[in-house]
Amino acid sequence: MTQWRLWHGDVLVGELAEYGCDQPFFLANFTxxxxxxxxxGLFEAWAAYRGADPDGTRFVALTKPIHDLRLSLAPADGRHPSxxxxxNCMLKIDGAEARLRY
Incomplete structure (x- = not known):
């Protein structure tokens, strides 16, 4: 399975190791x-997102600050673009577990 590195500029935020799939998400361990x-704090708030959100305002309020950081997810082997x-992708991190959709 694919190994990923999450970057904020040149600072390593964490690493993901895919271990399975729960369509449409890839499941990964997060370090x-x-x-x-x-x-x-931003990822913890996003991980807690549940319940009705008919117009998507809660989704935007939780994900826009993460989007604005311009975080990038790069394959550890470097064979594919970030x-x-x-x-290009959606990532939810909840403790040591991550869910990635790309």
Missing amino acids: PGPGWESVR LRLFE
């Missing part, structure tokens, strides 16, 4: 990196 604490969060 925090040096930049995790600076974004942790993905930009909430432009």
